[in-house]
Every structure is written in structure tokens, then in C-alpha cells.
Amino acid sequence: MAHSITFKSRVAIIAGRFSYWFLHTFMKGGSSLPGKIARRIDPDVLQALGRDYDVVIVTGTNGKTLTTNLITKVLNQKYQEVLTNPTGSNMMQGIITAFLAKGKHGKRRLAVLEVDEANVLPVSQYLTPKAYVMTNIFRDQMDRYGEFYTTYEKILAGIRLHPTATIIANGDAPIFSSRELPNPWRYYGFALSENQNDDQVAPPNTDGVLCPVCEHILHYHGMTYSNLGSFFCPHCGFKRPALAHAVTSVSDLTPTSSAFAIDGRDLTLGIGGMYNVYNALAAYSVGAEFGVSADAVAKAFAYDEKVFGRQEEINVDGKTVTLILVKNPVGLNEVLAMIQRQPDHFGLGVLLNANYADGTDTSWIWDGNFEQLVESGRATTYLVGGERYKDIAFRMTVAGVDNLIEKPDLGDVINQVKQMPEDHVYLLATYTAVLQLRKKLADGGYIKQGF
Structure with missing residues (x-):
């Protein structure tokens, strides 16, 4: 149910939108300051701004910005307008600014938001997530997050506020299937022609190679990079969950393009790197969850637009x-x-x-x-x-x-x-x-x- 907007929120929104207009008219930009100003007036302003939105939250260590961009393009094939934060300004003030940039409206809309891992909880306290998308968790910014299990707990603290939201997660990352939650789950991953008889382990300097259940070393039938792949634990039986959507082949990778198939459907992306095929797979999975056809996803991927940085x-x-x-x-x-x-x-x-x-x-x-x-x-x-x-x-x-x-x-x-x-x-x-x-x-x- 939408909450009424308080007088304090109205003042905060007016001030924030004026600062956004001023910065973009005379100062050539500003992706976080308007949100900072609005939040200073009303710490709860995001609740008022997001009250008419269903939200998809995209989080994880690597790939958030491109995944958010691709999801937005995919959902734009079905929805007339999708709000997003395209510059990667993914902390609270940047997310507030993304809402301030949009004018008034009176109907339910959709937002796809890149959210910093440590900000998933505060953002989830104010918005109504329909889905959480989790790309991966690797060792990153140890001064802010600590070890990556600590990072995952920060994300889970936000998800636990919305037990009916769908979780769309990288099934090749062992950490994501290691905790029980009541939410509906959809896993995506790589299902190349790995041999189930293969038994390999990750290089010794790889993070996250211990089984999150029993702490023995994980083994793999096939690996993509780092600790991602078709994992299994020979000690306790923990293994990769069933995949709802999968990369079934990778035909060509260059520094500027990727050709691959998802669920048997050939797709191309105007950006290189195996890691970006994962980002495309996440976007495909979200599109499927929201009823976007594979043909429409292919059309969305065809846009040759590079993302900031x-x-x-x-x-x-x-x-x-x-x-x-x-x-x-x-x-x-x-x-x-x-x-x-x-x-x-x-x-x-x-x-x-x-x-x-x-x-x-x-x-x-x-x-x-x-x-x-x-x-x-x-x-x-x-x-x-x-x-x-x-x-x-x-x-x-x-x-x-x-x-x-x-x-x-x-x-x-x-x-x-x-x-x-x-x-x-x-x-x-x-x-x-x-x-x-x-x-x-x-x-x-x-x-x-x-x-």
C-alpha cells in the first residue's frame, strides 16, 4: 500500500529536484548531490519517492552496472519506461537522485537499481523489491566489507525484509545456494559440455573454494573463472543447484564482442569478456521472469551502447x-x-x-x-x-x-x-x-x- 507523502518529504523532493535541475542545467551533471540534499532534509525521502514503484535490485561484487544496464534494456522491450541509475552511483544518495530525476506520475512503474552491497539493507527498508539479482561475491574493498561471507550477510539482511521477492542468483557461485530463505529462487549459470566424471579443483590462490556447508575443498565438473562453475563437495554432497537458465555454448570471445547461446538461443553482445556473458545471462534470466521473449532479449542485446567506464x-x-x-x-x-x-x-x-x-x-x-x-x-x-x-x-x-x-x-x-x-x-x-x-x-x- 502506498504511504501518503509528508510535508517534510515534499520539501525534500522539491529541494532535491531543484538542485538536480540546477546541476544538470548549469554545472553539467550531478549523480549524487541532489539525493544528499533531499536526504538531509528528510532521511526517509526514498520511501516517498519510491512508493509507486516495483523494484528490481541488482547487487554483487562485479558486473552490477552492466547487468543493470542490460536488464533495463531487456525490460524496456515490454515496459514503456524503466527508471534506473545508469552512472553506477549505487549508494543511497545516488539512488535517491535517480528517483528525483523523474517527474511526477500517478501509476505503478518499474525501477531497476544497481545497489552497493552494504546499501541493500537500507534501500530495502524503503522500497518494494519484486526481485533481487545477485551477480557474484568476490574479495573486494576489504576496508569496507571484510571477507565475502560478511558481504553476503549484508545483502541477506535486506532480502530478509521481503520474503516474497524472487531471488535471481548466479548458481555457479557456491555462496548463493548456501543459505536457506523462504523466497522463490531462480538460478542461472554455465551448462557447457562439462563431463560429470571430471573432478578438478580451483587454483590455490582462489577465494571461496571451501564448501560453505562443511568447509572442505570444493571440486568442479567444469569451471569458468575464479570459483565459478559446476561445483560439488565430495565430503557432504553440497552441489550446484538446478539452473533455470544457462549458457549452453560460447562460440566467440573478442575484446569487443561475445557470441554465445542461452538455453540454446544464439545471442551476441557488443562487449568482450567471459564475465560479461554472465551479466548477459543475468539480464536474460530477469527478462524471462518478467515475460520478455528470447527474441526481444536478443533485440535488447543488439544495442551497441557502451556503459560508463x-x-x-x-x-x-x-x-x-x-x-x-x-x-x-x-x-x-x-x-x-x-x-x-x-x-x-x-x-x-x-x-x-x-x-x-x-x-x-x-x-x-x-x-x-x-x-x-x-x-x-x-x-x-x-x-x-x-x-x-x-x-x-x-x-x-x-x-x-x-x-x-x-x-x-x-x-x-x-x-x-x-x-x-x-x-x-x-x-x-x-x-x-x-x-x-x-x-x-x-x-x-x-x-x-x-x-
């Missing part, structure tokens, strides 16, 4: 620059594996910050497979920058990089990129470094201002 291609004076967000070892290693599929030699820049939104602990870079990249010889020029450039410079030197270019200032990074001999440069950057670099690129006229 996620393999975003930028033309810098005729040179192709691909900007990719990295924030933890698993994501970093998947990106490094992906760019090594590039047929031509390329330049590589790594931009490292350690602010609150990035995670203040930079030790995760030591789990990156930079040695493998150096040995491959695919990257021929290396560049480091950002506020913690010394940390990443040391890591690259240990990996065997010679003649490393160091440019702490991101404006200097752009100028250096122009001078690189390669036609294609990949820039891997942490979250605040992505924001800072995009502002520099916007100031130079290479991309549009704002988000």
Missing part, C-alpha cells in the same frame, strides 16, 4: 582508447585475459586511486596476473598514473615491465596516450580514477560533459 571506447585524436573499470583481483584478471585476445599490439595504462569509493587498501593489485600479460608480449607500452601511481609502478616493475612511463596527473596521462605508438590503448582504472579521467576527457572535448 565499462569498455567505453573513446577517440583521442584518432587513437582508440578503451576505458575499463577495475577494482579487485578477479575483475582485474578477467580484464587482463580479455585484452590479450586483442589481435594487434596495444598500449596499456593502469590508473590507481585509493579513495573511499575505490577501497583504501591497494594490496589487491598483487593478485593481478600482470606477469602473464608481460610474458605474452601483447602490450608494448606500459603507463601508470593516479594518486597511488607509485604502488602500481612497483607492482609493474616486479612483473617485469621495462621502461615504465609514470604520469601521476591524469591530464598528463591523456597527453602521454596521444604519444604512444600503438593505435589502441587500454586504460584500466579504479572508480574515482575513472571519474577524474572522464572529467579531463570532457574538458578536452573528447566526450560529453556530465554523465
Whole structure:
């Protein structure tokens, strides 16, 4: 039942919408400040803003932004308008801003929201989730979340408030089927031609390889990456749950495209990486839950629109620059594996910050497979920058990089990129470094201002 809007909420909404209008009219953007202003006036303003919405919450360590974007495109095939937070501003103030950006209306609508793992509980206290989508949980921002079992408990605290909401979860991640909840569950995963007689284990440095039931080492009939795959525990019998939807084949993976089949239906996506096939599978699963046909999903996937900071291609004076967000070892290693599929030699820049939104602990870079990249010889020029450039410079030197270019200032990074001999440069950057670099690129006229 929709609650009446209080006078305090009305004032907060008016102030928030005015600040949003002012920032986007005169300051070229603002994805969180309007929400911060509105919440300062009324801490409960999200309840008023979201009272007419059914909500899909997307959370997890990696893939939230692209998964949210793909789900929105899929649901737009059936629903006229779907509210979302496309810039990845996924904490409370950013989510409030997403609602402030929409005008008044009087009918029930749908929202697809990327939500930071630690914000699932407060967001769930104010909104009415119809579904929770969980991508994966890996070691990430240890200063904020702790170990990934702690992260999962933060998510579950929000889900427990809505026992009838459908949970659409990555069934290849052992952690997601390890807790009993009354909610209806839909699992998705990879069902390639793994041999049920195969018995393999994950590499020893992989997180989450212990059975969450009995703490013995998990075994696999088939693996995709990290601890994801067709797992089973030979000690207690815990195993991957039945999949409602599955990737049944992967025919081609390049740094800029993916061709695969879900439930036997051939699909393509204009973005590379095995990890992004998982994101597409999550979106497909949500579409199926909301009655979107496979043909409509294929049409949604056909839109060749890069998401903010996620393999975003930028033309810098005729040179192709691909900007990719990295924030933890698993994501970093998947990106490094992906760019090594590039047929031509390329330049590589790594931009490292350690602010609150990035995670203040930079030790995760030591789990990156930079040695493998150096040995491959695919990257021929290396560049480091950002506020913690010394940390990443040391890591690259240990990996065997010679003649490393160091440019702490991101404006200097752009100028250096122009001078690189390669036609294609990949820039891997942490979250605040992505924001800072995009502002520099916007100031130079290479991309549009704002988000």
C-alpha cells in the first residue's frame, strides 16, 4: 500500500529536484548531490519517492552496472519506461537522485537499481523489491566489507525484509545456494559440455573454494573463472543447484564482442569478456521472469551502447582508447585475459586511486596476473598514473615491465596516450580514477560533459 507523502518529504523532493535541475542545467551533471540534499532534509525521502514503484535490485561484487544496464534494456522491450541509475552511483544518495530525476506520475512503474552491497539493507527498508539479482561475491574493498561471507550477510539482511521477492542468483557461485530463505529462487549459470566424471579443483590462490556447508575443498565438473562453475563437495554432497537458465555454448570471445547461446538461443553482445556473458545471462534470466521473449532479449542485446567506464571506447585524436573499470583481483584478471585476445599490439595504462569509493587498501593489485600479460608480449607500452601511481609502478616493475612511463596527473596521462605508438590503448582504472579521467576527457572535448 502506498504511504501518503509528508510535508517534510515534499520539501525534500522539491529541494532535491531543484538542485538536480540546477546541476544538470548549469554545472553539467550531478549523480549524487541532489539525493544528499533531499536526504538531509528528510532521511526517509526514498520511501516517498519510491512508493509507486516495483523494484528490481541488482547487487554483487562485479558486473552490477552492466547487468543493470542490460536488464533495463531487456525490460524496456515490454515496459514503456524503466527508471534506473545508469552512472553506477549505487549508494543511497545516488539512488535517491535517480528517483528525483523523474517527474511526477500517478501509476505503478518499474525501477531497476544497481545497489552497493552494504546499501541493500537500507534501500530495502524503503522500497518494494519484486526481485533481487545477485551477480557474484568476490574479495573486494576489504576496508569496507571484510571477507565475502560478511558481504553476503549484508545483502541477506535486506532480502530478509521481503520474503516474497524472487531471488535471481548466479548458481555457479557456491555462496548463493548456501543459505536457506523462504523466497522463490531462480538460478542461472554455465551448462557447457562439462563431463560429470571430471573432478578438478580451483587454483590455490582462489577465494571461496571451501564448501560453505562443511568447509572442505570444493571440486568442479567444469569451471569458468575464479570459483565459478559446476561445483560439488565430495565430503557432504553440497552441489550446484538446478539452473533455470544457462549458457549452453560460447562460440566467440573478442575484446569487443561475445557470441554465445542461452538455453540454446544464439545471442551476441557488443562487449568482450567471459564475465560479461554472465551479466548477459543475468539480464536474460530477469527478462524471462518478467515475460520478455528470447527474441526481444536478443533485440535488447543488439544495442551497441557502451556503459560508463565499462569498455567505453573513446577517440583521442584518432587513437582508440578503451576505458575499463577495475577494482579487485578477479575483475582485474578477467580484464587482463580479455585484452590479450586483442589481435594487434596495444598500449596499456593502469590508473590507481585509493579513495573511499575505490577501497583504501591497494594490496589487491598483487593478485593481478600482470606477469602473464608481460610474458605474452601483447602490450608494448606500459603507463601508470593516479594518486597511488607509485604502488602500481612497483607492482609493474616486479612483473617485469621495462621502461615504465609514470604520469601521476591524469591530464598528463591523456597527453602521454596521444604519444604512444600503438593505435589502441587500454586504460584500466579504479572508480574515482575513472571519474577524474572522464572529467579531463570532457574538458578536452573528447566526450560529453556530465554523465
